[in-house]
Amino acid sequence: MLLLIVCAVMCPAQTIRNSNNSVVAKIDHDGTVRNSNNSVVAKISSNGDIRDSNNRFLGKIGSNGDVRNSNNSYMGKVESNGTVRNSNNSTLGKVDLDGTVRDSNNHVIGYAKGVPTTYAAVFFFFSFF
Secondary structure (H helix, E strand, O other), rough: OHHHHHHHHHOEEEEEOOOOEEEEEEEEOOOOEEOOOOEEEEEEEEOEEEEEEOOOOEEEOOOOOEEEEEEOOEEEEOOOEEEEEEEEOOEEEEEEEOOOOEEOOOEEEEEOOOOHHHHHHHHHHOOOO
């Protein structure tokens, strides 16, 4: 319990950067997503629900990596190795272990060091934010 309290107080937000290394968003320890102006744009809860700043349900990240929209339609999947696929099973890109985000042509499109792979994938490849 003490470790959780210490982390909640001392763990800084994880930064999402574009390919030019400019900050485009931050994800707080509680899943709150903030844009570059520090405005809250969404929150990803521990159960995978994604809600906008007005608490409207936008979609969900399943424990198996499935990504679904607000209508529960399957949008794609984030595989355990970081590969991101759309609903047709085509590769959209990949989130590397070090947080580098690549498109389907292996070009770097951003960086999400320390950000959970599924959160980074949802941010870069699925239009929730």
